[in-house]
Amino acid sequence: MKGFKMNCLSGLLSVVLLFGTTSCEKDENNSVIINSLSKTEENALIFMIEEEKLALDTYTYLGELWGINQFLNIQKSEQSHVNEVSNLIEQYDLTYTMLPEGEFMNEELQGLYNQFVVDGSKSQLNALLIGATIEDLDIVDLEDLMQSISNGDILNVFESLQCGSRNHLRAFVSAINQMRDNYTPQYLSMEEYIIIIESSNERCN
Numbered sequence: 001m002k003g004f005k006m007n008c009l010s011g012l013l014s015v016v017l018l019f020g021t022t023s024c025e026k027d028e029n030n031s032v033i034i035n036s037l038s039k040t041e042e043n044a045l046i047f048m049i050e051e052e053k054l055a056l057d058t059y060t061y062l063g064e065l066w067g068i069n070q071f072l073n074i075q076k077s078e079q080s081h082v083n084e085v086s087n088l089i090e091q092y093d094l095t096y097t098m099l100p101e102g103e104f105m106n107e108e109l110q111g112l113y114n115q116f117v118v119d120g121s122k123s124q125l126n127a128l129l130i131g132a133t134i135e136d137l138d139i140v141d142l143e144d145l146m147q148s149i150s151n152g153d154i155l156n157v158f159e160s161l162q163c164g165s166r167n168h169l170r171a172f173v174s175a176i177n178q179m180r181d182n183y184t185p186q187y188l189s190m191e192e193y194i195i196i197i198e199s200s201n202e203r204c205n
Contacts, residue, residue: 033201035092039091041151048085048141049089050109052078052161054116055135057102058120060101061102068127071131074168081161084157088154125181132183133183137186137187139196157205166196169199
């Protein structure tokens with residue numbers, strides 16, 4: 001086993017230099033499998049699991065506070081999103097420790113969570129507006145991250161997450177409209193926002 005590792009590492013030195021993290025495995029036919037991520041892709045996975053956790057933790061808090069169906073239902077979907085990204089992190093042997101509910105390694109996301117729970121606690125309408133804001137942010141961040149990613153596994157998961165976020169945005173906006181109010185996009189362009197809202201719910205992978 002030690003001999004295999006040494007040969008693999010020696011033969012893949014140039015790949016490591018080019019792509020960053022590289023791991024070697026053997027499949028059932030004893031062939032070498034190469035799994036590699038660029039530093040940008042590593043960072044994207046770590047950031048996205050924290051942003052999905054932001055949604056999960058915020059919806060958990062606001063769902064318990066207000067008992068609004070949208071939060072209770074979407075909370076389950078956000079847990080599956082966190083799990084999907086977590087599976088990729090494990091697959092590529094990255095190091096990440098999930099902090100307790102409401103705590104984040106990323107300071108910017110920590111600040112957003114702190115503000116979201118304060119604003120969302122003021123009223124049910126405010127809570128729904130926070131939900132829409134989170135999905136709005138998630139769609140844009142995923143789009144930006146996908147522009148610098150070539151790994152097919154990550155792209156497939158991120159596209160699925162983005163699809164889910166579009167459906168969640170539609171659900172929150174519908175609830176806001178039922179309260180005779182409107183949501184103004186904070187991150188999406190108005191054109192992008194209207195296209196999403198006027199489209200039907202999607203079937204996500």
